Amino acid sequence: MAKVEIYSGAYCPYCDRAKALLTRKGVPFTEYKVDEDDAKREEMLGRANGRRTIPQIFINDAHIGGCDDLHALDSKGELDQLLSA
Template sequence: MAKIEMYATASCPYCVRARTLLQRKGVSYDEYLVDADPSLRPTMVSRANGRTSVPQIFIDDRHIGGYDDMAALDLEGGLDKLLGLNT
């Protein structure tokens, strides 16, 4: 099972979309809420190569990007492979 991490805020629309996509895939993920704990934000920005928007998503420590990046990867057929799904 891939290790999936998402930095997010509780209610941002792109975070909601990212949660929905990951839930639709049936995978579990660790979520770090940077609005609840702002001390997480510098780590997010560093790991995301300077990107400051939420969400920022990582699969097995590989930076995927935001929701749009993850959705594009899904459309290309690459997301399931990274998630370890056999479809």
């Protein structure tokens, strides 16, 4: 199973939507709440090439992007391939 990490925040519907998709697929993920941890926010900025919006999602250390990017991969049938790697 792939290593999935999500940088998220409280009261973020996009974060909830991304996590719901992964949960429906039975994919475990590690969540970092950047609104509670300044060090994790800085880490996210570095890993996501300065992107500040949340969520920022990584699969096997590759930057996927945000919620819309995750759903786009799923719509194209590419997400399952990434998650099984």
